[in-house]
Amino acid sequence: MIFPQVVTIAGSDSGGGAGIQADIKTFQERRVFGMSAITAITAQNTLGVRAIHPVPVEILASQLEALNDDFSITAVKTGMLVDAATIDMVVSKLGSFSWGALIVDPVMIAKGGEPLVSEDAILTIREQLLPLASIVTPNIPEAEALAEMSIETPEQVEIAAKRIQKLGVPTVIIKGGHSRDRVDSRDYVLDGNTTFWLDAKRVETTQTHGTGCTFSACITAEIAKGASTEYAIRTAKSFITSAISQPLGIGHGHGPTNHWAHRKEREE
Template identity: 40%
Template sequence: MKKTYFPVLSIAGSDPSSGAGIQADLITIAALGGYACTAITAITVQNTLGVSGIYPVPAQAVREQVEAILTDIKPLAIKIGMLHRFEIVKEVVDILSQFPKVPIVLDPVFLSSSGHPLLDEEGIQLMIEQLFPLVTVLTPNLTEASWLLGKEIKEKDQMPEAAKELLKFGAKSVLLKGGHLEEEVLSDCLVKSSGEIFFLDHKKVNSNNTHGTGCTLSSAIAVNLAQGFSVEYAVERATEYVVKSIEGGKDYQLGGGNGPLKHI
């Protein structure tokens, strides 16, 4: 009997410094026992100091990359990061809607941590209206959630209700990330469409090396789903992995700015 992999498709932009984007997804998925496939949406110019340029891949080329993987390798889960342009969002929605049984983890990337726009306004609107309803786990941080809901979310007590409101956009579950909370114990809040609420608490790790944390978390959730874990356990296991990766990388120096996690 032939052995099988746990293939995961990452649809995202590249990062030449490997801290975030496709490169971080590849490392994360491999570290957690999956087989990583990719569809590159844009080539970014960035390093530990931030993003200085973005060169989008043609939307048709993105579609063909996704189709090539879905129709042959047949991934068991999909992670979506930066899509960058309306045309790319449109193609991704169209092709993924034809594969409704594959779980999708969406990191709704609108801005880089340094404030660089990563998706145009038309693309954001289309993502909300047509991509969110296809998603198994939506993973916004507090800044993204505040933007989506039109109100500031900055306290732990606000998170369950905010996550419930985000569910109304159509995703099956929402993991609202609390990494920006100003507390020693950080909390993420997972809310499922069934109404179940789970808090994942973890001690804050003081580190400047947090570049790509969102990419890493969403990829880790996707590979856990590919391996057949429930949403709750996939999120719990991914969160533990990210915390350990931040802890493992906090004493390293790479570049002059915000360095990467220690993924392995």
């Protein structure tokens, strides 16, 4: 049996809760073989990001080429892409590879509020990366940057999703974790011409580091296994809800989610 093979192109989180570490943990839990191409090394923990060291573009390119030369990759996701030069190169490589669906998690801001990409990178994401993508998964602040508008109401969420879709990506998921709704966490999905909301009860917790990475990684894994877009999204919503609602209590700040929480639920 050949397991589906997937790649994450993202930064390394020394604290283990986000970035490629969260992605690989999620891939393993979803029974796909995960690989990585590291865009940056960060010094961080649950209290915040202390330093970011971008990986030289030529080293990142070599990582991607090495993976393409040896593996049968059927889905890929991007996370923190640092700057415009990095995005340019990733776009060039992905355009020449046959890696299946591209899921873009447009990582721009850390949980503590620190910027994770340069300003010119946002424009490059909008104009070059999104037209290659199958799915994009912004939170509300990221959706505001991509759609170039303020988002405060459900109606504005829907308008923003349409604006982002017009950039060339068929499926837009605007995550509701940053919304003002204190009862539910509502994600809005625009999948082609189909729209729906995904609701889950909001969990009051600080243990949410890496939620976006984990959510998009789960979608990537399910797509690689041949799932429909809607099934992959609903599975990822269930997976991340479990991971948030059964926290590990690690660290003294925004702690990581529990990537194996879904196992306990199956056993029960």
